[in-house]
Amino acid sequence: MAPRDESLSEADVVADSLIIAAAMTGLIEPQRGVIELAFYEGLTHDQIARRLDLPLGTVKSHVRRGLQRLRAALEVTDAPH
């Protein structure tokens, strides 16, 4: 059986993107800003820390936890019914 990522249909990708978009609205600042810079500008932890004037450790933690939270949103909806 193909791994999940390879079996995503176009509809799944659209669904994923909508779920992620909704979940992003649930992130609070500065986590949301950190995640947006990581997603849309492809910045490294260092670059985000400088841009937002946040400690590096804080940025790492926001990226890690933010990603996990968004991932959890996807996986909730993956559960077979």
Place this chain on the structure above:
Amino acid sequence: MRHIDDDQLSLLALGAMDADPVAASHLQTCSRCRGELDALRRVVAAARVAPHLDQLSPPPARVWAAIAAAIDQPGSQVAAVKDPVTTTPASRPTRGGRSWSNKWIGVAAGFVVGALAAGSLVSLLRGGDVDNTSPDARPPGELTLAQAQLAPLGRGGIDGAAEVLDAAGGRILQVTVDAAQPNAGYREVWLLGAEDDRMVSLGVLAGTEARLTIPATLDLADYPVVDVSREPYDGDPTHSTDSISRGRLQP
């Protein structure tokens, strides 16, 4: 062998760094780390599909009716999805034995929380019910008096074009934009003074095209800039200052 730490996995998923040789070889052999990375990459890929899906408008009632019909659970199911409380992953209700997948229930919930639609899905949900009253083509015999390319402005800005047409009943401003769905609220078309010191509202832009009457006594030399704004339903008829597309009319 040590697993790749979460920070490094995050960076790999984001494409902000390449796997060093140790990590690369570890990923070859460790299904756990590879699985983690794949899951995070899926999040990143989904986010990058549509970076501004953060202000979805609620769909009209008929969409909910269609959803209720599709899942054969009228009433209660839809009410559950519409409840904003259900939109956080932890509190989203579990469902068993339904014909509709949890994923799409999640998407429906996403709409209600107020995230913005990817054009394709919105078109899908709007189906054939799209407003067809906007004109597809210019009636014959109308001369173009002036035109403008509209350039995107700000977050969620869009491209567009505008033409001033000499129509039978007077001058018409025909505005076409590239994206159909307002992020929230509605869109309004304005003519602005060259110095941004004055403005006239011409009307609402529904869908991607509108034909709006320019007052006969309005001198376009005083209002040469076409502006499309995003307007919230806040009861305030003045310009929201949230312009998404703008351009200057040229003869």
